[in-house]
Each structure stands twice: as C-alpha cells, then as structure tokens.
Amino acid sequence: MGHDLAPVLELRQVSRSFGPIEVLHGVDIALQPGRVHALIGENGAGKSTMMKIMAGYQPPSSGQVALDGKPIAFASIGEAEARGISLIHQEFNLAEQLTVEENIFLGRELHRGPFLDKPAMRARVRELLAALDCRVPPERRVAQLSNSDKQMVEIAKALLRDTRVLIMDEPTAVLTRAETAVLLRQVRALRAAGTAVLFTSHKLDEVAEIADDLTIMRDGAVVWTGLAAGMDEHGMATAMVGREMSDLFPPKDSTPGEIALEVTGLNVPGHARDIGLTLRRGEVLGVAGLIGSGRTETFEALCGLRPGSGRVRLFGREVRINHPWQAQALGMCYLTEDRKTRGLLLQKGMRENLTLQALAKFDRGLIDTRAEDRALDQAIADFDIRGHRGALVGNLSGGNQQKLLFAKTLLADPEIIIIDEPTRGIDIGTKQQMYGFIRRLAAQGRAIVVISSEMQEVIGLADRVLVMRHGRITGELAGSDATEEAIVRLAMGVAVSAPQQESAT
Amino acid sequence: MTDTTKAPIRLSMSVIGPVLGLLALIVAGALLNPNFLGWDNIVNVLARSAFIGIIAVGMTFVITAGGLDLSVGSMAAFIAGLMILVMNSALPALGVGIPVVLLGMAVALAGGLLAGLLNGLIITRLGIEAFIVTLGSMGIYRSLVTWLADGGTLSLDFSLRSFYQPVYYSGILGISWPILVFALVVVLGEIVMRATAFGRHCAAIGSNDQVAKYSSVRVARVRLMTYAGLGLLVGVATIMYVPRLGSASAATGVLWELEAIAAVIIGGTVLKGGFGRVWGTVIGVLILSLISNILNLTDFVSPYLNGAIQGAIIILAVVLQRESKAGT
Numbered sequence: 001m002g003h004d005l006a007p008v009l010e011l012r013q014v015s016r017s018f019g020p021i022e023v024l025h026g027v028d029i030a031l032q033p034g035r036v037h038a039l040i041g042e043n044g045a046g047k048s049t050m051m052k053i054m055a056g057y058q059p060p061s062s063g064q065v066a067l068d069g070k071p072i073a074f075a076s077i078g079e080a081e082a083r084g085i086s087l088i089h090q091e092f093n094l095a096e097q098l099t100v101e102e103n104i105f106l107g108r109e110l111h112r113g114p115f116l117d118k119p120a121m122r123a124r125v126r127e128l129l130a131a132l133d134c135r136v137p138p139e140r141r142v143a144q145l146s147n148s149d150k151q152m153v154e155i156a157k158a159l160l161r162d163t164r165v166l167i168m169d170e171p172t173a174v175l176t177r178a179e180t181a182v183l184l185r186q187v188r189a190l191r192a193a194g195t196a197v198l199f200t201s202h203k204l205d206e207v208a209e210i211a212d213d214l215t216i217m218r219d220g221a222v223v224w225t226g227l228a229a230g231m232d233e234h235g236m237a238t239a240m241v242g243r244e245m246s247d248l249f250p251p252k253d254s255t256p257g258e259i260a261l262e263v264t265g266l267n268v269p270g271h272a273r274d275i276g277l278t279l280r281r282g283e284v285l286g287v288a289g290l291i292g293s294g295r296t297e298t299f300e301a302l303c304g305l306r307p308g309s310g311r312v313r314l315f316g317r318e319v320r321i322n323h324p325w326q327a328q329a330l331g332m333c334y335l336t337e338d339r340k341t342r343g344l345l346l347q348k349g350m351r352e353n354l355t356l357q358a359l360a361k362f363d364r365g366l367i368d369t370r371a372e373d374r375a376l377d378q379a380i381a382d383f384d385i386r387g388h389r390g391a392l393v394g395n396l397s398g399g400n401q402q403k404l405l406f407a408k409t410l411l412a413d414p415e416i417i418i419i420d421e422p423t424r425g426i427d428i429g430t431k432q433q434m435y436g437f438i439r440r441l442a443a444q445g446r447a448i449v450v451i452s453s454e455m456q457e458v459i460g461l462a463d464r465v466l467v468m469r470h471g472r473i474t475g476e477l478a479g480s481d482a483t484e485e486a487i488v489r490l491a492m493g494v495a496v497s498a499p500q501q502e503s504a505t
Numbered sequence: 506m507t508d509t510t511k512a513p514i515r516l517s518m519s520v521i522g523p524v525l526g527l528l529a530l531i532v533a534g535a536l537l538n539p540n541f542l543g544w545d546n547i548v549n550v551l552a553r554s555a556f557i558g559i560i561a562v563g564m565t566f567v568i569t570a571g572g573l574d575l576s577v578g579s580m581a582a583f584i585a586g587l588m589i590l591v592m593n594s595a596l597p598a599l600g601v602g603i604p605v606v607l608l609g610m611a612v613a614l615a616g617g618l619l620a621g622l623l624n625g626l627i628i629t630r631l632g633i634e635a636f637i638v639t640l641g642s643m644g645i646y647r648s649l650v651t652w653l654a655d656g657g658t659l660s661l662d663f664s665l666r667s668f669y670q671p672v673y674y675s676g677i678l679g680i681s682w683p684i685l686v687f688a689l690v691v692v693l694g695e696i697v698m699r700a701t702a703f704g705r706h707c708a709a710i711g712s713n714d715q716v717a718k719y720s721s722v723r724v725a726r727v728r729l730m731t732y733a734g735l736g737l738l739v740g741v742a743t744i745m746y747v748p749r750l751g752s753a754s755a756a757t758g759v760l761w762e763l764e765a766i767a768a769v770i771i772g773g774t775v776l777k778g779g780f781g782r783v784w785g786t787v788i789g790v791l792i793l794s795l796i797s798n799i800l801n802l803t804d805f806v807s808p809y810l811n812g813a814i815q816g817a818i819i820i821l822a823v824v825l826q827r828e829s830k831a832g833t
C-alpha cells in the first residue's frame with residue numbers, strides 16, 4: 001500500500017484452526033496510525049477471528065502478530081490492552097447487573113486511599129458519554145439499557161483506556177442511523193488524534209463513507225486489499241460474495257389473500273397503546289420506527305411473550321394468547337431480534353437448537369434423532385449455514401447464528417411469521433437470500449411482518465409499511481408512498497397527518 | 506463449505522473423571538478388605554444407595570432445568586411419618602395384610618407428589634427462587650414430622666413391621682427390592698433425560714430459560730413437572746425406606762438433600778443447569794456410598810472423617826467439570 005506511515009499492528013501470514021478445521025488461511029493485514037481500516041467479508045469468513053487474534057484474545061495457530069514492526073505474542077488480553085489495543089466485541093461484553101459507571105471502570109476503578117473515588121469516576125463517565133452524545137445516566141443498570149446505549153457504553157469503556165488501536169467488530173449492527181452517525185463522528189475524531197481504527201460492518205455504505213483502507217475476505221483468506229477509494233459498493237459486494245450481485249430485493253409478486261391477522265386496541269403497558277392492524281395471507285407488512293418506539297414490544301405482546309390486552313383475530317377467529325406456545329399452536333411465531341440471549345442456546349449444538357421450537361414434530365414418544373439430522377441437513381442446505389456441524393452454536397459466526405435462528409422458527413411451520421430485524425449482522429449475499437426466502441414464504445400464502453430499523457429493507461421488502469412512534473402507529477404507507485423521507489417524518493413525528501400531540505409515554 | 510463430518514467423540518475429563526474415581530474406589534476397597542467384593546457387601550452398599558439414588562435421579566432433572574430442591578430429606582421424613590400414622594390407624598379396620606401396605610404406599614406416593622407439586626407451584630406461579638422456597642419447605646416438613654412424632658419416634662405397629670419388612674430385605678434372585686426399583690428408576694430416568702422431549706426441554710430451560718420461552722417451550726409446566734417428579738420419587742424412596750427401620754423421627758432423612766445434590770454434581774450434571782446425565786448421578790451416588798463403606802470396613806481412616814472425604818470429592822468433581830469446560 002502506498003502510505004508512508006509504518007503500521008502499528010500487523011498480521012503476517014496468520015492461520016488459525018479450531019480443532020481439525022482451519023478457518024484462517026495465512027492472512028495479512030496492516031493497520032496504520034490515523035487511518036480507518038474496514039474489514040469486510042461474508043458471514044463466517046473469519047473477520048471476528050482475525051480481530052480476536054489482533055487483540056490478544058486468541059493466539060494464531062501459525063504466523064505472526066507484529067506491533068510496531070516487531071513480532072509479539074500477547075500473553076493475555078490485559079497485555080494487549082496495556083499496549084493500547086482495545087477490542088469491542090460483536091456481542092456485548094457488559095456485566096448486566098452493574099451500572100454504566102461500574103462497567104466502564106470495571107477492573108480499573110479509581111481509588112482515593114482504600115476507597116473508590118466515586119465523584120471522579122462519575123465525572124469522567126459523564127464526560128465520555130457526553131462526547132458520544134449518549135444521554136444515559138451513569139448510575140443506570142446496564143440490563144435496563146437499549147442495545148444502542150449498550151454499544152455506546154462499550155465504546156466509552158474502550159475510550160477510557162489510552163487506545164492506540166481500536167478494533168470494533170460490527171459496532172453499528174445494533175445502531176440506528178442517527179446513532180451510527182454519532183459513532184462515525186467519534187471514529188473521525190479518533191482518527192484525527194492518530195488512533196488506528198479497524199472495524200467490520202455488513203453495511204457497505206458506511207464502509208464507503210468512512211474507511212481509508214479496505215480489506216476484503218472470503219472463506220478465511222484475504223481476496224482484496226487496498227485503498228477504500230478504489231472500490232465502490234458494488235465492487236465490494238462482488239468481491240465479498242465471489243459472484244456478480246443482482247438486485248438485492250426480489251419482486252413483490254405475491255397477491256394478498258384472506259385476512260390472517262386482525263388486531264384492534266392492543267395495549268402493551270409501558271410500551272404501546274391502541275395498536276390496530278390487519279395482515280393478509282401473501283402479504284409482507286413492514287414495521288418501521290426508531291429503536292424504542294415499541295415495535296418489538298407490540299409484537300411480543302401479540303405472541304404472548306409479554307402482558308398486553310386487546311382484541312386479536314386469527315383467520316377470522318377471536319383468540320386470546322397469553323403464552324408463546326399458544327401463539328405457535330395457532331400458527332403464529334415471533335422471531336426475536338436478540339439471537340444471543342433469546343434466540344439460541346449458545347452452549348448447545350446446531351441440532352438441538354434447530355428442533356427446539358418444533359420438537360413435537362420429532363417426538364414419537366422418544367425423539368427421532370435421525371429425522372432431526374435430516375432436518376439439519378435440509379436447513380444447512382436451504383439457508384447455506386456454514387460452520388462445523390458439531391460446533392457449539394455460540395462458536396458459529398454471528399450471521400450463521402442468524403440463519404440458524406431463521407431455520408429454527410420456520411421448522412415450526414407458522415402461517416403468520418413476525419420477523420424482528422431479520423438481517424442484523426448478515427452479509428449482503430445472505431441478505432439477498434433471506435429476502436428471497438421471505439418473499440417466497442409470502443408467495444406460499446403465509447402472512448409476514450418484518451420489523452426493521454433499516455429503512456431500505458422495509459421499503460424494498462414490504463408491500464405496506466406501518467410506522468410507529470412512541471408506542472403508537474403514526475401512519476401507514478403503501479407502494480410508491482413508502483419513501484425514506486415519508487417514513488422518517490412519521491417516525492420522528494413531523495408528519496402532517498400525525499394525530500395532534502402524542503401524550504408523552 | 507459446510508463440514509458434514511461429525512465431531513470426533515472426545516472423552517473429556519468430566520465424562521471419565523467420575524468413572525475413574527469409582528474404579529479407583531473399587532480397587533482400593535478390594536485391596537483393603539477381602540470382603541469388599543463379596544456378594545453380601547455389594548448388595549448392602551447398593552441397597553443403602555437406593556434411597557438417595559432414587560431421589561438423586563429426580564434431583565438430576567430439577568437441577569438440569571435450572572432448579573434446586575433442598576426439601577427432599579425432610580419431605581422423606583414427613584412422608585415416612587405420615588405413612589406410619591395412616592397405616593397404624595388403618596390397621597384395626599384392615600388387619601395385617603396387603604391392603605394396609607398398599608394404602609401406605611398410596612399415601613407415600615400421593616404425599617410425595619403433592620409436596621413436589623406444592624414446591625413447584627410456588628416456584629413457578631409466584632416466581633420465587635427455588636432455593637428460598639425449598640429452604641422454607643425443608644423447615645416446614647422437618648417441623649411437621651417432629652410434631653407428628655411429638656418429639657419422639659413414630660413406630661410402625663410391630664405385627665405390620667414384620668409383614669412389610671420383606672419389601673426392604675427380600676427380592677428376586679437375591680437382589681433386594683430397593684436395588685431393583687433403583688435400577689428401574691435409573692433406566693427410565695436415563696431414557697427420559699436423553700431421548701424425550703421432556704429431557705430436551707429441561708436442558709433447554711436450564712441452559713437459558715428466555716430462549717426456551719421464545720421457542721414456545723412451556724417453561725412453567727416443565728419446571729413444575731420436574732418438582733412433581735422429584736416429589737413422587739421421594740415417595741418411592743420412602744416406601745423402600747420405612748420397612749427397613751419401621752420408624753420415623755426428627756432425625757430421619759437428615760442431610761439426604763445434600764447427599765442427593767452432591768451425587769448429581771459429582772456425576773457431571775451442571776449445578777446451574779443446562780446439562781444433566783442420569784448415569785453420572787448413579788456413579789455419584791455409588792462413589793459417596795463406597796467411601797463410607799470402605800471407611801467402615803477398614804480401620805485405615807476413622808469413619809468420622811467420612812464427611813471430610815466426601816466434601817473433598819465434591820469440590821474435586823466441580824474443579825474437573827470446570828477444566829473440561831475451559832478445554833473445549
């Protein structure tokens with residue numbers, strides 16, 4: 001690469017195996033101070049593994065990690081951190097029961113004599129959070145934070161250290177656009193201060209926006225590296241996936257049939273009020289809105305996952321749903337946005353996870369494990385799940401976990417499927433597959449709700465879009481009316497047609 | 506490219522650890538005392554293991570599903586007391602014979618089931634920690650049995666005792682009933698844990714109850730069933746236990762809960778739930794009873810140190826579990 005600066009941190013011909021399987025095959029990467037380096041690739045390409053090696057979380061099986069040009073073997077994560085290398089994980093790494101402040105200072109608390117110096121820590125935390133435009137009180141428990149606030153806390157934690165190299169694994173996957181903008185601003189500030197930044201993202205527009213250098217991976221090897229300016233989004237997608245990318249969204253060609261779901265006056269205490277909607281077979285209904293607008297809670301309540309009240313009719317029949325298994329028995333399933341803590345058993349294998357939701361299908365008094373294996377073969381083929389079959393699900397790459405979660409829910413054969421953030425952390429090639437899959441489910445006559453924070457996704461996929469704000473539906477957009485601008489207006493509450501003044505929730 | 510080959514089956518320390526421990530004890534016992542491997546001693550050890558063993562099988566399910574039950578020891582004592590009272594008072598009407606024994610057994614099973622359901626209902630409906638609920642019911646049953654016995658001992662009517670005794674002392678082909686029942690419970694337990702939806706659901710709930718809930722598992726019902734099942738097995742164990750001594754007192758079943766929990770953990774079931782194996786529990790029970798048996802047969806170490814050795818083994822088992830986990 002044509003830069004004059006010497007790299008701070010490098011991988012030289014690094015390979016890494018887990019058991020008998022090699023997942024990184026001799027990769028090279030070099031991070032320069034004061035530059036933002038983006039690492040992109042399909043799910044399971046090895047991005048997270050590479051980052052963990054760079055930050056001392058895992059040793060390479062062969063090859064070298066070099067810091068300031070000199071080979072180094074980090075004895076521990078602490079050592080890498082002490083040398084100014086911080087990694088923010090793809091999955092949150094916070095102590096849920098501690099406060100924001102305690103998390104940020106965890107392991108590096110300030111002392112005055114034998115006691116904690118709370119005022120000093122609080123002041124520092126406020127400063128850090130203010131710089132991140134994050135309005136969370138330092139004494140709030142992390143368990144009570146939204147995903148995006150958690151991400152900000154993670155970043156604040158890394159910034160607390162004198163970080164020369166900041167490595168972020170999909171930092172924006174759980175952030176809204178506005179929050180992403182804040183993060184990118186922070187990244188620019190770090191770059192200006194001379195920090196070397198490495199990040200991954202499946203959102204290629206972000207990559208194009210902020211990266212100086214770019215490395216593209218496929219199947220555990222680097223396939224392209226160079227100046228980010230030398231690649232447009234289309235080129236990135238093609239290089240990542242290894243084939244020419246056609247249209248991301250499939251045509252909306254299904255015809256709406258009978259009414260599948262009819263909701264009136266649904267109230268979810270503390271989250272949503274007076275929700276009404278209808279959904280037909282063959283239809284994909286998009287639900288847009290800012291994070292915190294009550295979308296997830298509304299549909300969780302609908303499926304009996306949290307308390308709520310209102311009238312619900314499924315296929316014309318009035319029903320009461322108090323538990324998720326009742327919803328499933330009636331043909332309605334909710335696919336969670338939170339695959340790590342609500343979606344999958346990370347300590348179990350793929351097979352047990354896949355069949356958990358539809359175990360009755362395999363129950364012949366005893367469980368038919370052969371049928372389970374066949375179902376897993378089928379799911380692996382249908383969804384192109386990559387990973388070692390015997391691996392714990394917690395060791396699958398994030399995107400492959402998402403695909404498994406999808407397969408798991410569909411195994412229960414629901415007629416009405418509510419999918420919350422279907423493509424979070426999924427690579428662009430797989431996204432295209434997922435969209436195709438969702439449309440095909442609609443064409444089979446199923447009724448589908450897609451909740452998404454990615455506006456392009458809602459617009460490209462849905463026949464109609466509902467927009468929520470502060471726990472209420474503020475509008476419905478169909479066809480060519482569903483534009484980003486219109487959605488943003490309804491989501492932010494500046495629409496002309498919006499009801500007078502929403503009562504503060 | 507998806508790798509479709511199966512993961513090689515690795516014998517981790519958590520699998521072979523307990524087995525090796527058991528073998529070591531057997532070898533040590535045989536070397537220290539020639540009578541150790543004698544038929545009488547083996548049958549004796551197994552029969553004594555049966556009570557704790559039957560309870561521990563039920564406990565395996567409770568722990569696997571992320572729960573705990575501290576009340577089983579006092580529950581057993583209470584059920585034993587109740588059984589004796591009912592049988593004694595039905596004796597004049599029914600006379601010594603099979604009907605009165607069947608009545609006693611029915612009382613034990615129903616009492617165990619109810620007690621387990623009660624624990625389970627409070628835990629699942631009111632959402633209170635299993636530790637607290639069962640700590641409470643442990644105190645309640647212990648106090649109830651003391652009250653029933655008026656601070657002394659409840660004894661089965663003498664004529665009835667000699668009629669009922671064969672349930673403990675005799676059996677088929679020289680294998681006594683407690684051993685046979687224990688074996689049956691173990692085989693059924695292993696199948697249920699390993700191969701049924703219920704066993705799968707227990708592991709899922711213990712592993713992450715949120716995931717189980719979002720996967721449409723009937724979490725509360727499965728949990729309730731683990732406690733009810735354990736209560737029922739406590740009833741079964743009591744049926745085997747009463748004919749042995751023919752009495753119940755405040756001292757009956759003391760510390761059984763801890764022995765059962767210890768056996769489960771030594772056997773490789775994870776204390777915080779998510780993974781359990783019934784055969785491991787059997788090994789755990791055998792290890793615990795062999796230790797006291799060997800100490801009794803030899804005068805190498807004082808039998809009073811029994812508890813210390815058992816305690817050390819429990820800690821060792823957990824250390825081995827941790828290491829095998831870190832190694833994956």
Ligand SMILES: Nc1ncnc2c1ncn2[C@@H]1O[C@H](COP(=O)(O)OP(=O)(O)OP(=O)(O)O)[C@@H](O)[C@H]1O
Nearest residue numbers: 018023043044045046047048049395396397398399
């Ligand atoms: N601890 C582990 N044990 C076994 N296999 C692992 C482990 N960690 C990662 N792998 C495997 O290594 C491969 C690369 O995973 P990695 O998480 O690095 O992918 P990724 O590029 O970050 O994907 P994603 O975009 O989905 O996050 C995957 O096939 C994964 O299953």
Ligand SMILES: [Mg+2]
Nearest residue numbers: 047048090398
């Ligand atoms: Mg990753």
